Amino acid sequence: MSAAEHWQEDLDLILHAARQAGEVAHGFFGQAPEVWWKNEGRSPVSTADFAANDRLESLLRKARPDYGWLSEETDDDVARLSCETLFVVDPIDGTRAFINGDKTWCVSVAVVHRGQPVAGVLVAPALNEEFSAVKDGPALKNDDPITVSVGHADNKLVIAADEGLVKKFDPAFREMVHRVGHIPSLAYRLAMVADGRIDGTIVKRNSHDWDLAAADLIVERAGGRLVDLDGRRLVYNRSDVRHEMLVAGAEGAVRDLLPKVAGGAG
Template identity: 45%
Template sequence: MPEPDLQLLTDAARAAGEIALRFWKRDPQVFIKADQSPVTEADLAVNALLSDLLLGARPDYGWLSEEDADNPARLDAERVFIIDPIDGTRAFINGEDTFALSLAVAEGGRVLAGVVYLPALDRLYSATAQGPALKNGAPIHASDRAGIEGATLLTSHPQLAPQHWPGGVPDLKRSFRTSLAYRLCLVAEGRHDGMLALRDTWEWDIAAGGLIAARAGARVTDRHGGVLRFNAAPPQSPGVLAAAPGLHAALLARLQPLAQG
């Protein structure tokens, strides 16, 4: 059942958040990974604690984390943890409060339980595959916006370049947050109407937040409108589009007009 897993994820996220805050705004040591992205000593400490807590409680689950080498054994596990110890590492390094911990459990390609925790704000989003989306225990709901005009979209500026939009660049209000998981949760609570990432996206960035947004009533797909699948090899999705259902359809029509004809 996903409920015990959700409680486990919640408790682990809060414990790991305390570790992250010990390093936040204290000039943590920064390393540069092979892909030129930064990782801090906080990421590694949070990852170590989550591994101990989660695999200690569920030793038969697979493990997929941004900060660990990928173990192909996860592909044969019935259930797998999908973890981003700190999503929004650049925001964390800069002392911003919008970094997030993203924790999920997936089975059969679907996420069963997910938690996104922003420890600097003490803001915890959660959902199970059959339950409501919650923020600090209270139900949240995605926007009901049906069209593009006046919509707010969380995305980076390059995503709105004309070459990505054969149906015409949409006229909307753009905002941005470093953490993909947090962007998905902002859609879940209706503070923004949608979010879009066109680049291939790592599973650990979107597993928990994607479930939360979907359970809040948003439509969540890859950039082509396809179903998101998890615990894949490699663990990437062809982008992600999450938005109020009507807005999702309108954006997809602009991105792929021929597919709508």
């Protein structure tokens, strides 16, 4: 079997698993699931997160016992660092949205090989949307190819970003930016970049591999980039899975945003 065929099989596997986990999570949606707070009270986790994680883990680890495992809702095992290939999972990306009844949440699953995503899916059951990509293949939304934005007639740069960050832009550049409202799921926000609904986004410090890996590949295969402030692509499955400030978007958006964000990133 060629590498391309292998990654396609992995894509089919993770899409099936993400759909199953999405069904599990959706069963809790709007039903006031029990919620706990982690990271010193800064981050919520619900019964639905754990149930979806259990479904993903049971399906994926059984199918690929030699793959490593990294999930937001599983205690980290450093054994993953010795794995050439692993699953990177967020059972519900956008838990705050989920518990508040906002439909903008998704199940995020990626296969990462030698530090780079080679298959990725985002399943958003409440929106009836699925995004997927495989290394060297197209980015898809509900099985239709998608591409990043090619710009707008008014030359406005449509971005998702923290209001405080946008206020740091110089006045002339700020006039050229249209900031959209808050999108609680980072993975879904990147999917919006991939299908051209927004031109780009700025990702604040302390995002994690599980927030990014699947969406990163989808953005890339849609013709965009997710990079650090030096313009470098991300490396996954490091000992520290947190990331510094990032920029994602169509090529023109990344080119315009990088110097502005880097200049005010302190």
